[in-house]
Structure formats: C-alpha cells, structure tokens
Amino acid sequence: MDAVQKAKSGHPGAPMGMADIAEVLWRDVLKHNPSNPNWWDRDRFVLSNGHASMLLYSLLHLTGYPLSLDDLRNFRQFGSKTPGHPERDTRIGIETTTGPLGQGLGNAVGMALAERALAATYNRPGHLVIDHRTYAFCGDGCLMEGISHEVASFAGAQRLGKLIVIYDDNGISIDGKVRGWFADDTAMRFEAYGWHVLPRVDGHDSGAISAALAAATAADGRPSLICCQTVIGWGAPNKQGSASMHGEPVGADEIAATRANLGWTLPPFEIPDDIRAAWDLRAKGERAERQWRGQWEAYAAAYPELAAELARRMSGELPDGFARGAHAYAARMQVDGAALATRQSSQGALNEFGPGLAELIGGSADLTPSNGTLRKDSVVLTPDRPAGNYVHFGVREFGMSAILNGIAAHGGFVPYGGTFLTFSDYARNAVRMSALMRLGVVYVYTHDSIGLGEDGPTHQPIEHIASLRIIPQTDVWRPCDAVETATAWRVAIENRSGPTCLVLTRQAVAHQARSAAQVAAIARGGYVLIDCGAAPEAIVIATGSEVGIAAEAVRAANARGRRVRLVSMPSTNTFERQDDAYKQGVLPDAVAARVAVEAGVREPWWRYVGIKGRIVGIDHFGESAPAKDLFQHYGFTAEHVGKAVDAVLAG
C-alpha cells in the first residue's frame, strides 16, 4: 500500500487481498532458502497475476532474500530491482516474468513437468534429490485467458500432482464485478480437467488456508486448485471489495483509515524487530538446504555418474564434445549432399544430437509427423513414463510455448516445440516472454511459406518470418539445406540466453556446394555462397528455399559473363551481430546493385538492398495450389530472379 502510494502507480488490491494466503504459504509451507535462491530443490513459486508484484517483493524482502527496503521504496523506478511486474531474476527469488495474464500458469505447468521428469530420471530408492512442488497464484484475469484452459487441460491429462494453484477468487477485475463477463463455475471447470479442487476456501482464514494447502500437498497425483474467496484490498475500510483497489494508489486518507482499521501505528517502510524476526526464514531455509546437501552427497557417492550429469544439466553446461560432434555432423551433411525438405534435415539433426543430450526435451502441438520433432531416441512422456523426453502438447501452441518457458526457467533442460510457422502468432506473446526472460527455448516452425502448397493461405505464412525477426533478443534461422539446418540446430542448442526460431520448409530444397570455410561461416548468419572471382557487380541475398532458386539465377548470370555474388543469409539477427569488417566482406558498401529473395513480406530486406534494390518477395496472401505452381505464379523462379538481377545491373 505504501510502496504503491510512493510510486504513485501500481496495484495494491491483490497484494492486500492475497496477503493472508501468502503468509501461510511462504512461512509455513514453501520449501526455500532465501540465502540461496538458486538451490535446485527449492519449491517454485509463480505469481501468475503479476500485477500483484508488490506482494512478491514484500515476501522476498521479509523472508530474507537480497531485496532491501530501499528496493521496495524504489518500486517501479528506473533500474530498480522492483519493476512494475516481476521480472525473472533467480538471484533474488523471482522464478519467472509475469504480467501477461495466464502465462504464469503455463510456466508453472512447465516447471512441474520439468521437476517430475528430472525426479523420475535421477532419483533412486532412498535418494530423493529432486523433490519439490510448484505453487502458482492466479486471479480472475488468468482464468479468463484462453491459455489457462490450454495449460490446465494439459496438466490434468499429465496428472502433475505436485502443481498447486491458488485462485484469488475476489469477484473483481479492472472493469468491476466480474459476474457480467466471467460466470464460469471454476471449481467444476477444473474438476472436469481432472484436477483436485478445494472450493470455497476463506482466503482470510489462516486455518482454512493451512488445511487446504495440507490437502493439496497430500493429493493423489492430480494437480490441485485451491479456490480462495478473498476481498480485494482487504483492510481498506472504504475501498476494499471495489475495482478501484485493483490498480490505483489507495490515497492518503484511505491509507490512514486502513492503518487505523488494522491497528498499524508505524510509518511507511518501518518493520518492527519482532515481526522482522518472525518472518526471517534464512535460518530455516539454510537448515533445509543443509539437510538436502547431506542427501546429495550420499547420492553423489552412490551414483557418481548420475550426479555429475544432473549437476551439469542444472548448471546449463552442454556435454563436453557437443560442439565438436555438431561441427563434424555439419561437415558430413556437406559431403552427403542430400536434397531434403529442411524439416526433414531438422529431424536428422535431432536424431544426431538427441542421444548425446539428456537435456533435450521436445514435442509438438499435435503436428509431430509434420514438424519432424520426434527423434530416434524419443520416449513419450506420460504420467506412467514421467522420465520421457517427448511431449505431445496437443493443439495448444500458446500453452506449449508458455510451458516450454517454464521448463527452461526450471533448469536442467534444453526444450523445443514444434508447430506450423503460421501458428507462431497464436503463441507469439510466449515467444516474446522467452526473449524477455532470455530463455533458450527452440521453436521448430515448419511449413514456412507458400511453398507448403495446397493447404492454402490460412496455412501459408507471409508476414511471420519478418515479425519474428523483430522480437528483440530472438534469433530466427531459415536454413537453405541440410548443412545450414545442422548448423542452425547447433547454435540454437548452444544459445542458452534467448529463444531461437527455426523456420523450415515442408518441400524439398536443393543441396548447395560449399568449401569447409563456407560451412564454418554459416554460423555467422550470412556468408558468401557463390562468388564471382573478382569484385562483384551485383549481390543477390537469399534465405531458405529461395537460395536454390537464387543460385540458379546467379550461376546463369555469371555464365553470361556477369559478376554476381550470392549471399546466403539464414539468420539476419546473427549476421547483424558480426563485426563491421566481416559484414563489409560479405556485403561491401561499394556494391549497390542488390536483389533479395525470400518467400515472405519484402519489408525486412530494404535495409540490405537499399531503395534502388529489388526484392523478390510476397506482400499479399497466397492461394491453395501445388507449391510448384505457386512459386511459378508469384515469381519465385530462377528466371524471375535473373530478371531482377538484370534490372539492378541496368541501374
């Protein structure tokens, strides 16, 4: 209340309304060590209703995490550790970034899935080195969001028994009393998903909350939903229960009235010693972790190899030799010279890398055969096979992506998930959250252009590649053959600080000849694929399935005595990070005659071709027809690219 007032912005209502619940959960139930927020076997806590951030910050401060009173005073200020919505920072106990309502629930489902998979893989009889729960708070908003259906339905089917969600059932959202727009029977809804539901718990009665949490933690393999009836802004005598408590400072008069009502006589940001002592959980947390360390040492002595692998995975290090093996694989693909669809090459790379990467967990949103996401070493993860490494996410692109974020945030995994590129925007905000949190999630997006053919414009991405490229801290790769695909997968797996989108074809593509140096240059995002001996007169830049077409055009022009260079540019984001000398070496300023070729909107390419350049792209929707006919009709042919080259050469 005081921090929101000081910031003159924020959301006091949910923190005040959920304070009684939080007190019981954080002080009595949650297994955590404020002195070591990164202890692997801590319970995970997700504040899905992220607007209640001040509740989380208060809990972290009071229980002894490195978050000071000054940090609380600096709520919502530039550079503070207490931004408007919680931003993932495991040094201070914030497990995931929340605020976009509903996604926190998806993250929590991913964390619970990750915990169960690790426990099933590494625990041994008498050695429960992975044994924690995932708790999430959510509000009406989270449960109105469609994604809550996706992930709750999935969690029910997966029987994620160590997931406990606490619903802040206060009947209020921003527009007022929710009854007019949210009249679900939430308890029945979650029962229908196969959850263990504890309905109508008084969220201001510590005994009732305690009993509900005890029942939830004792549950029988079903995830639990505790529906807590609360009053938003609890304690503010004139404003509690009203929507005005949601997102406005309480106001000086009402704050004074609240102090009087609660019998709180101290000024803002003053915490009496006895209360501080009662909340300080450092000693308790250290004891809990110490006990766990004892178990860990016994485990490591009994199972040294398992312990080493688990420790490596939790540290985020890839196995020794991964890079070496992956480079050798790309070299082998160069020699093989197979002309496959890049989605098939992607599956080949997964088959190659999977067996040596215990952390590689993946799946698809019900497009497994199309996405090529299943590997030779895949074992389908089910409640009966919880140590599996392949997840059927069902037709839930957004849910899948938020779950992948949760798996990545939990630690111990390199997660990937597939769908058609055109449905990436069903999931888009979760991709954005991967980027914002710098989570190394790999998105496998197949059927990447009108080249998918007969399924027609609903399924043919046009603007998607461009729109993914502009998400900050996100790498998009659109490889042109098996060699570029192998490299793209390697760098995606190596990239543990942001998402990678692999954009792959449905249809077969040509194999490109390369020297060893060219194979090595792929990882720079853009490189000279075909050169012309002397200084080029023109440069063609192409990606993915259009590289083969552009190569034909460039070869034809050079055979006629022109000097045209072909640059393959599988990842513009990666190319942009190269030093100027490298970029100039590939795309010298002196060569202004340029053509770009990509079966997507032309927008991203102006920066590379300049206003006098030409772009062979597609700025309108496609049509249902065989891919060959569409490519012909819309100008993705060597002949048409050749004409564009002639045009730029003619100035």
Ligand SMILES: Cc1ncc(C[n+]2csc(CCOP(=O)(O)OP(=O)(O)O)c2C)c(N)n1
């Ligand atoms: C995806 C998304 N849409 C909209 C918002 C804006 N928003 C923030 S809180 C909120 C209402 C939430 O209601 P509820 O969860 O009941 O929170 P309470 O008012 O009870 O704290 C809305 C619409 C958001 N944060 N995320």
Ligand SMILES: [Mg+2]
């Ligand atoms: Mg509400």
